[in-house]
Each structure stands twice: as structure tokens, then as C-alpha cells.
Amino acid sequence: MQGGYGLIPDAAMVVDEAIRWIGPATDLPAAYRDLPAHALQGRLVTPALIDCHTHIVFGGTRAAEFELRLQGASYEEIARAGGGILSTVTATRAASLDELVAQALPRLDAILAQGAGTVEVKSGYGLTIEDELKLLRGARRLGTLRPVSIITTHLAAHAIPPEYKGRADAYIDEVAIPSLTAAHAEGLVDAVDAFCEGIAFTPSQVDRLFRHARALGLPVKLHAEQLSDLGGAALAARHNALSADHLEYLSPAGIAAMAQAGTVAVILPGAFYTLRETQAPPITALRAAGVPMAVATDCNPGSSPMTSLPLAMNMACTLFRLTPEEALMGTTAHAARALGLSDRGTLGIGQRADLAVWDAAHPAELSYRIGAEALHTRIIGGRFDA
Numbered sequence: 001m002q003g004g005y006g007l008i009p010d011a012a013m014v015v016d017e018a019i020r021w022i023g024p025a026t027d028l029p030a031a032y033r034d035l036p037a038h039a040l041q042g043r044l045v046t047p048a049l050i051d052c053h054t055h056i057v058f059g060g061t062r063a064a065e066f067e068l069r070l071q072g073a074s075y076e077e078i079a080r081a082g083g084g085i086l087s088t089v090t091a092t093r094a095a096s097l098d099e100l101v102a103q104a105l106p107r108l109d110a111i112l113a114q115g116a117g118t119v120e121v122k123s124g125y126g127l128t129i130e131d132e133l134k135l136l137r138g139a140r141r142l143g144t145l146r147p148v149s150i151i152t153t154h155l156a157a158h159a160i161p162p163e164y165k166g167r168a169d170a171y172i173d174e175v176a177i178p179s180l181t182a183a184h185a186e187g188l189v190d191a192v193d194a195f196c197e198g199i200a201f202t203p204s205q206v207d208r209l210f211r212h213a214r215a216l217g218l219p220v221k222l223h224a225e226q227l228s229d230l231g232g233a234a235l236a237a238r239h240n241a242l243s244a245d246h247l248e249y250l251s252p253a254g255i256a257a258m259a260q261a262g263t264v265a266v267i268l269p270g271a272f273y274t275l276r277e278t279q280a281p282p283i284t285a286l287r288a289a290g291v292p293m294a295v296a297t298d299c300n301p302g303s304s305p306m307t308s309l310p311l312a313m314n315m316a317c318t319l320f321r322l323t324p325e326e327a328l329m330g331t332t333a334h335a336a337r338a339l340g341l342s343d344r345g346t347l348g349i350g351q352r353a354d355l356a357v358w359d360a361a362h363p364a365e366l367s368y369r370i371g372a373e374a375l376h377t378r379i380i381g382g383r384f385d386a
């Protein structure tokens with residue numbers, strides 16, 4: 001599959017770790033004709049999917065909170081009462097690195113089983129220097145245990161822990177920034193994120209953290225305009241952010257700033273659906289402004305306990321009116337861009353040979369079928385997934 005839906009019927013590909021040739025099988029150059037071949041029986045082949053926004057390393061579960069919300073408590077009420085993210089923080093602090101990795105592996109395996117070859121993993125449930133390092137070490141270890149590329153994101157600025165209640169500035173100075181410095185020194189950080197929201201951090205607190213990240217040479221991304229408009233997307237764009245994520249309450253000024261900066265809009269329908277949000281991200285305006293849109297699971301225990309990118313694609317189409325082609329671009333080429341990766345996400349020559357082979361007759365099926373198990377096999381770095 002080339003470009004948007006640039007489908008190539010009866011195609012052949014030549015790969016080692018990268019894609020070396022792609023085109024109609026009848027045009028296969030003679031030099032390649034004696035290579036060992038794998039017949040895919042005419043199945044659809046796309047780039048392996050990329051989940052550009054997950055929180056899969058955490059302890060505990062939030063099933064009880066799910067029941068509270070069904071009885072009418074709002075996400076914000078639960079958070080302000082010390083539940084929500086902070087209840088996961090308690091369980092995460094109590095868990096060892098080995099326990100966190102063991103608990104994250106089934107979530108990673110579920111995402112891979114639905115066609116992913118690259119997964120971004122955020123910290124953000126430790127909220128102390130040592131516990132944030134523990135989460136990022138766990139994320140890095142996941143990449144050694146499965147055929148997957150793990151991209152790590154420091155998200156200490158996810159919530160204000162009880163010991164810093166009412167002292168968010170001190171938390172940024174005493175935990176978020178020092179943990180970032182230490183994690184960077186240990187090679188644990190690929191990008192830096194924050195939650196810019198009334199129940200989390202202000203734009204000025206995020207700005208201080210982002211200035212530190214940029215001084216370390218790290219790219220940034222931001223949970224922005226999820227529950228209200230604090231101007232987070234425009235702040236992210238001012239820092240040339242890779243992406244701004246959620247964006248339900250994104251303003252025209254935020255859209256213009258993102259378009260100008262080339263910041264990707266990461267659309268997270270799982271959180272919108274779980275929180276029964278009513279304000280959809282401004283997809284039509286993002287499309288008109290030429291802002292690239294990515295789609296991700298936002299897999300996390302509170303607002304998006306989901307591990308299926310195809311389901312996220314279906315939700316993005318059904319709830320937000322993305323086209324199936326936009327949804328597939330959103331979990332391949334645009335997701336790669338949201339992670340600052342240029343070596344994957346398309347079937348171009350020289351791209352990583354990270355491929356997904358589907359039991360599907362047309363790419364639109366990947367968004368159309370709700371919760372289908374459509375993956376036939378993954379090919380990661382040119383090797384068939386065992």
C-alpha cells in the first residue's frame with residue numbers, strides 16, 4: 001500500500017531490514033527473482049501500525065472507579081477527591097520494576113497482536129524522581145522483550161502528587177525537572193510530555209519544564225485542551241512540539257499555531273468515549289488547516305483502558321468523522337511523525353520493513369470492523385513475527 005490508499009494490486013516487495021523494492025509482481029526486477037519468497041496469498045499489506053500515545057506501564061486497576069463513574073461521579077470529581085490518576089500512583093509506587101514490566105507485557109502484547117510495530121510509552125504514574133525513573137526503565141525493558149520499537153516519553157508532569165498538593169510549582173522544580181535530567185542522563189527519554197489542564201499543570205508550569213527539555217535537546221509533546229482550553233496547543237507549538245494530544249477544546253488560534261509549527265494533532269477517541277465527552281476535537285478545521293492527524297489508543301487505566309489501534313481507528317471515524325484513509329494514515333505515517341520518526345510509517349524504499357499483513361480485502365476494513373482480529377501476521381525489521 002503506497003501513499004494514502006495508493007494500493008498496488010498483486011504487488012511484490014523485496015525487504016531485508018528495510019524495504020528495497022515494491023511494485024507490481026510482474027515488474028519484479030530479474031536480480032530479485034531468485035530470492036526466497038513468502039507468498040501472502042494476495043493479502044493486504046500496510047506499514048506496521050504505530051501507537052504514538054500510551055501509558056501502558058502502571059500498577060493496579062481502576063475498575064472500581066469505572067463503577068463510580070457509572071453511578072454519576074465525574075472524572076474530575078474523582079481526581080479532585082484523590083482518586084483517578086493518584087490511585088494508580090499509589091499502586092505504581094508500591095510495585096517493583098519487575099512487577100510493572102510483568103503487568104505491562106499483556107497490554108503490549110495486545111497492542112502488537114492488533115498490528116503495531118512501534119509503541120510509545122509514557123511515564124507519569126510514579127511522580128517521584130525514583131519512581132519516574134523506574135517507569136522509564138520498565139518501558140525500555142519492554143523493548144528488549146518483544147519484536148517492537150519502544151519510544152519513551154517522560155511525563156512526570158502528569159499529576160500533582162498528594163505530598164505536593166497546592167504546590168505544583170515546587171513539584172515542577174523538585175521532581176519533574178530533576179527526574180527529567182536524571183532520566184536523560186541514563187538514556188531513558190526520547191521525548192517530554194505534560195498534562196496542561198485545570199486538574200494538572202498550568203501553561204507557565206509546562207513552559208518551564210519544556211524550556212528544560214529543549215535545553216537537554218529533547219523534543220516535546222503535550223496533553224492539551226482535553227477538558228478545557230488553556231492554550232496548551234499554542235504553547236506546544238511555540239516549542240515546536242512533535243504533537244499536541246486530545247484537543248477536544250482546541251481553538252482556531254491553537255489550530256493555526258499547530259499548522260504553522262508542523263505539530264501533529266493526536267486524536268484519542270478512547271478517552272473521549274470512556275469519559276462520555278460531548279465536545280469532539282475540531283476535525284474539520286484541523287483538516288482544512290492541513291494539520292496532520294494521528295490516532296492512538298491512549299492506553300491508560302483511567303480514561304482509555306483499550307489496547308486496539310484498529311478499534312481506535314473505528315472510533316475516530318465513527319465518533320469524529322475521520323475517513324478510513326485518514327485513520328490509517330493516523331496510525332502509520334502521521335503517528336511516526338508524532339514521534340519524530342522518519343524511518344517508518346510508509347512503504348517507501350528505505351523505510352524499515354515493519355509490515356502488517358491483514359485478512360482484509362481493503363484498507364477501509366481496518367477502520368470499519370469493530371474490534372475485529374484482522375491481523376494475519378507482522379513482519380518486524382524484515383523478520384516474520386514468531
Ligand SMILES: O=C(O)CC[C@@H]1NC(=O)NC1=O
Pocket residue numbers: 084085088158195223226271300301302303304
Ligand atoms: O486517568 C488516568 O490514569 C490518566 C488519564 C489520562 N491522562 C491524561 O493526562 N489525560 C488522560 O485522559
Ligand SMILES: [Fe+3]
Pocket residue numbers: 053055223298300
Ligand atoms: Fe494520555
